[in-house]
Amino acid sequence: MCASLATFLAYFLDKRAARAGRRRTPERTLLLFGLAGGWPGAFSRSGSCGTSPRKLRSSGSSRSP
Numbered sequence: 001m002c003a004s005l006a007t008f009l010a011y012f013l014d015k016r017a018a019r020a021g022r023r024r025t026p027e028r029t030l031l032l033f034g035l036a037g038g039w040p041g042a043f044s045r046s047g048s049c050g051t052s053p054r055k056l057r058s059s060g061s062s063r064s065p
Contacts, residue, residue, distance in 0.1 A: 003037035 010033050014025040 003033070007033040007036075 007030075010025060010030055014030060017024050
């Protein structure tokens with residue numbers, strides 16, 4: 001639980017620094033937090049701060065299922 005909370009906080013601070021134009025936390029550090037057991041915090045924060053992959057809309061034809 002503590003590792004997850006620390007990871008969530010690290011991602012939060014990194015995103016805040018990015019928005020403010022300040023120096024960001026190295027990606028390696030964020031990944032190490034996740035590997036140390038904080039992956040639930042990393043997963044929840046990365047999805048809630050707009051860094052998750054987004055579907056690209058095609059400008060051409062659309063496919064129906």
